[in-house]
Amino acid sequence: MKKARILVVDDDQDLLTATRILLRPNVKEVLVEHNPERLMGLLEKNDIDIVLLDMNYKSAINTGNEGLFWLNKIKEKFPKVDVVMITAYGAVDLAVKSLKQGASDFIVKPWQNEQLLQTLQTIYNERLPTPKAKAQPTERDQHGLIGKSAIMEDLHYKLDKVAPTEANILILGENGTGKDLIANAIHQRSLRQRESFVKVDVGALTETLFESELFGYKKGAFTDAREDRKGRFEHAHLGTLFLDEIGNISLQQQAKLLSVLQNRAVVPLGSSQPIPVDIRLISATNVPLKVLADESRFRKDLIYRINTLEIQVPPLRERGEDIVLLAEHFLKFYSDKYHKNIAGLESNALSKLKGYHFPGNVRELQYSIERAVIMSDQQSIRAEDILFSPIEQQLPEERFDSGMESHNLEEIERKAIKSAMERYNGNISKAAKELGLTRAALYRRLEKYNL
Structure with a gap:
């Protein structure tokens, strides 16, 4: 890259x-400009190879449209000039849109210096005479993420960009879509992959357990505190902390979490000494972002802290051909687990799977295939062997069988849980x-409905 000429356009x-200082030893020439109105003139006067272009210049708007313009x-x-888009907030979808409009790549700030240099090096190498063969889309099974549908290829691309x-x-998505697998995949593709990945189901923590589990405690802090114990934040030091079901924590818990994220330090129960922690935070919820943004439910300042970037996990019903791939994967797994010699899925079974809307997503598919394997005495799975999740099937039946005309979802859920427990x-x-x-989720619902 020693012969490269690079133009950086950003209003910061x-x-x-900082970028000029970083790039100067690695390239032939670095030009910087804070006013995008001048960039066309600079391109006319200079032989530029790559433009680093910010997506936003009007801080009050932050739509990214300026960068696309x-x-x-x-x-x-200048069609031969490569453009790398810069974005500073959770506009990954917008950045992906820029690729479709001709950008060579995009990078999220704050970035790792090595990551920026590697991105520029890769783009510059592709400008050299010897072309690189581009890999064809294939079925992917990285860290448990199986699928070759277009929507999953797009998701993998986003993960590859944000993980480093x-x-x-x-991470946003319906129940059963695999948000925990996405979190683990991000960790495995990150610069912290050799360090700990610590998962906490914060939605299952009571008010009393929240602090001791996350922040730890000192001996004697409370009755059963017989020794010092590190919290999950300390266990995740230098690695990744994954907070699952974060949309279900109380406002009081949110305030405590926000304080730790702001100060990058935890204070164990029974101590007054803060302990610095260096973690990469990933959170997940099935609560839509618009609902989460209701300040009576969730603090907006915490949303901004946890949501530098957002990843939307698609429901299974939108993944098309992946349903068959996943079904075959689970079939092999459970056939091996239960020592059964089941060759595959018959055509009528495949048709049944393809025609179902899977409200329980991948988790429901996995459950259905496991049950089919257990109950089948044949060498292949037939349509009649596949039964879908009882909770999804029971809800409308129970509502009308009981004479209820109500569409109250909580009452429907309560009846389904009560029926299963009985x-x-x-x-x-x-x-x-x-x-x-x-x-843990069932315990919470039992307590919620006083069952």
Whole structure:
């Protein structure tokens, strides 16, 4: 890259200075400009190879449209110039849109210096005479993420871009879509992959357990505190902390979490001494972002802390051909687990899977295939072997069988849980499995409905 000429366009003077200092020893020439109105003139006067172009110049708007406007101007008049878009907030979808409009890549700030240099080096190498063969889309099975649909390829691309950054990530998606797998995949593709990945289901923590589990405690802090214990933040030091079901924590818990994230330090219960922590934070929730933004439910200042970037995980019903891939994967897994010789899925079984809307997503598909494998005595799975989640099937039946005309979802859920608990004589594990819930989630609902 020693022969490269690079133009950096951003209205942040500090960023321009830092980028110029970083790039100067690695390239032939670095030009910087804070006013995008001047960039076309600079391109006319200089033989530029790569433009680093900010997506936003009007801080009160922050739509990214300014960057897309200048990207189109550059590609229209200087089609051979490579453009790398810069974004500073959770506009990954907008950045992906810029790729479709001709950008060579995008990078999220704050970035790792090595990451920026590697991105520029890769783009510059592709400008050299010897072309690189581009890999064809294939089925992917990286860190448990199976799929070759277009929507999953797009998701993998986003993960590859955001994982090496230090940005806090909020994963959004329906129950059963695999948000925990996404979190683990981000960690495995990050610069912290050799360090700990610590998962906490914060939605299952009571007010009294929240602080001791996350922040730790000193001996004697409370009655059962017989020794010092590190919290999850300390266990995740230098690694990744994954807070699952973060949309379910109380406002009081949110205030405590925000304080730790702001100060980058925890104070264990029974201590007054803060302990610095260096973690990469990933959070997940099934609560839509618009609902989460209601300040009576969730603090907006905390949303901004946890949501530098957001990743939307698609529901299974939008993944098309991936349904068959996943079904075959689970079939092999459970056939091996239960020592059964099942060759595959018959055509009528495949048709049944393809025609179902999977309200329980991947978790429901997994549950259905496991049950089919257990119950089947044949060498292949037939349509009649596949039964879908009882909780999804029971809800409308129970509502109308009981004579209720109400569409109250909480009442429907309450009746489904009560029915499952009665069917299994109070066995939490069996009831939770039938309902497609974790034990912790079922405990919370039992307490919620006073069952």
